[in-house]
Every structure is written in C-alpha cells, then in structure tokens.
Amino acid sequence: MARAAAIGKGQQPPQLQGRTVRTAVRAAAAPEPQGGSDAAPRARCVGASAPQAAPPAPSRRDALAAAVAVVVAAAAAAPRRAAAEAASAAVKVESEEPGFGEYPTQPGDLVLVHYTGSIADTGVVFDSTLGLGLTYRDGGAGALRPAALRLGGSPTPGVCAGLQSALLGMRIGGRRTVLIPAELGFGGSPAYAPYAVVPGGSQIRYEIQLLRMSRRGPDAIMKGLSKCSQGGASATAENCTNIEPAEFV
Secondary structure, three states, X not given: OHHHHHHHOOOOOHHHHHHHHHHHHHHHHOOOOOOHHHOOOOOOOOOOOOXXXXXXXXXXXXXXXXXXXXXXXXXXXXXXXXXXXXXXXXXXXXXXXXXXXXXXXXXXXXXXXXXXXXXXXXXXXXXXXXXXXXXXOOOOEOOEOOEEEEOOOOOOOOOOHHHHHHHXXXXXXXEEEXXXXXXXXXXXXXXXXXXXXXXXXOOEEEEXXXXXXXXXXXXXXXXXXXXXXXXXXXXXXXXXXXXXXXXXX
16 A cells, blocks of 8 residues: 555656656757757647548439529520610611501511712712712612612611611601611621721711501502613603602502
C-alpha cells in the first residue's frame, strides 16, 4: 500500500521513466525552424478539414432538362424582344385621306396601287408607279404603271416590308403618306431602285393611293386593264390613266 501511495503522489512507474526520457531527448534534438525562433511556425494539420470530394457529373436527364430550360427561356423572351424592336422601328403615318371602300385591306388581299417613294433626307424619288416625266437610272423614260401586290405574301422585288405594312387597313380610294425607318425599308446597305440609289440606313417616304382590292384573284383586279402594263406611250395613256376604283370580295 505504501508503494501505491508513492506512485499516486506524482512519481511515474519505473517502466515509463525511460520512455519519458527518450521523448524529451527527441524533442531537444529536433532542429529549430530556419530563421530562428521568430520564424513563422509550420502549418499544422490539426483540425484541418478532410479533402472535399468532386461533385458528381450531371446525369443525361439533368443535362437535357437544363437544355430545355434554356430553350424555353429564350422562347419566352423572343416576343418581348420582337415587341421592343417593333416599337423602335414602326411605320409613321404622316397624313391620310380615308377611302370610300367597304372593306379595309388585310393580309392575303391583292391590291392595285400607285405609289411614289423618296429618300426622306433629300426628297430624291427612287421609285414611282407615276413615272411620267422621270428618268430611269439607265437613262430610259419613266412610265405610268400601277403595281399589283399581295399583302403579306412572298417578298416582291423593290417592295419593302414598311410599304406592305403601310397598305394594311386602307380602303379603295384612300391615300396615305408614310415615313418608314431603315429597319423596315431597305436596311443598312445601298438599294438600287429604278430611279435612284437609296443609301444604306436611309429613312424613306411613300405617298400611296389604293386603286383596287381583290380577294378573288388577279383576273378580277386587272379587269379592263389588259394593256396597262405593256408599255408604249399610247397604251399607257389609254389603260392606266383613269383606273376605276373597285373591290372584289
């Protein structure tokens, strides 16, 4: 009992004394960090978190769902973008004389019109169905020839989207003067029109007169005008000078 009590007062058992001494010797023999005692201590790993595992690669289903979400978001934004573009590029009606027809024009209608197009900044006429007195770019004499157009149909050479839009809602006998931005005109590149070159980015102005409207086809709208667009001074004067307004529905 006396021996046990002595050990309890702070003395280590004989079998641990040598281990303690060897530990102390190793501590004393360990070299100091380079730079002396003021050098920064080495980083310790005690308490460091374990390495994080890489996130798993998305499954094929997840990747497909993400792609679909992107497409849906783009589709939802398209109408807003189109509306913004339409608001910034719209046809401006500068003046109008209402017609007397019963039916306003709509997409799909075939119309017979007179128009004169000019460059807004300079007033230079670049195209006209009332071309008497004008000179084509190639030096020929201008002609009087109304134009037959299908509203909302396939693009017609020389007829810009703004002119198509300006004709909608008109009634036969009506007249409009419209200002068309370049976005709905001929865009940013030069356009080689019958009577002049339209510089890229130009605003253009059209003076329009609606002569006839047909929902029956071209034969109806050209009734009585068989020689109108065949050329020749006498033929033009005979068939195209006085066109009787009419609507065929």
